[in-house]
Amino acid sequence: MIAYIKGNLEAVNEEAVIVEANGVGYEIICANPFAFQDALGEQVLIYTYHYVREDNQTLFGFKKTDDKLLFSKLLNVSGIGPKGALAVLASVRVEEFVSAIEREDDKFLTQFPGIGKKTARQMILDLKGKLPDGFAAVAVETAAQSSEAEALQGNNALEEAIAAMKALGYSEREVKAIVPTLKQEQHENPDPYIRKGLALLMK
Template identity: 65%
Template sequence: MIAYIKGKLELINEQAVVVEANGVGYEIICANPFAFQDNIGENVLIYTYHHVREDAQILYGFKKSEEKVLFSKILNVSGIGPKGALSILGTSDVQGFVVAIEEEDEKFLTSFPGVGKKTARQMILDLKGKLPVLFNVTNFEGSNEQNLFKQDANPQALEEASEALKSLGYSDREIKSILPALKKETDANADELIRKGLALMMQK
């Protein structure tokens, strides 16, 4: 997998940006390519999701790692493909989407292009209860604008660490119990979080 591309931003169009890294130009499809307009000709770091299918390999890009993590989670919802997931991220922030899922706000979810009531219910069914653990969104009362958003440890690293611990045989309940401690490791990468997680498990 290609986790991110770091290089010179050469080109922007309506669907994608082109970043040159080590002599290779990478076309990266973004929800809002022109969000990078001020960085033309400069070195940028774009978090990427490498989507592989039988007839193509496509890079989807994000300014923030939490957007990439949410994108991957939305892709797990039955009936939503990369274009749909990217469209959601292009019209909502992470906080607003997570809060809508937790509050089962179908009106908010069906405001996204191509999302009807059936898809909105499927998103709630598949994602509710899973996202706040990753993004630490709290205070699910009132409008989406009034909710709090707090980012601690890198959500991508946290997700990778959680999956690694799960593959080692730890249950979701066990992993969830140590997540508050892992979130405090704001500068840790995935490997460091895994080591920290294993140490915490050994203390139980």
């Protein structure tokens, strides 16, 4: 198994990059080959997944080990091949994808080319709770941030109040702790939220 290739980046095209290492030119298929464009003519290190079938051997390349690991996990999903896995990685950050899996957001997953609702449900079934701890931790944090943003969306007065309290010098952690209490109230302007928030923060 070829874990990575370190060599000179000779060429970049729409599907792959060419890296010369020890006199051998390796064609490496990437989700976003042009992400390496700035390093053309320079030495690069590309993490690789060596995909082997009876009639085919292909090197797939990634900038980060997280991308490579997610690619390998996606290949274990029924109905997902290398092309589908690359399409996912080309369209989304790892933490966003894992967050969608953990919260079973099949609507998010069906945005990828070739992924229908049936395949999205299969991805959730095969991957939820089975991704590495590092992925899961990021997913939980991302999901929490997403939920908070959704809860605040449409309540501009509360958003303005939160921004005002942060501007007064209160930390993100301090303000975040009182948000659930402030959400219990409904006001059309930020002043009542600010008064209530400051009272809570000064306790």
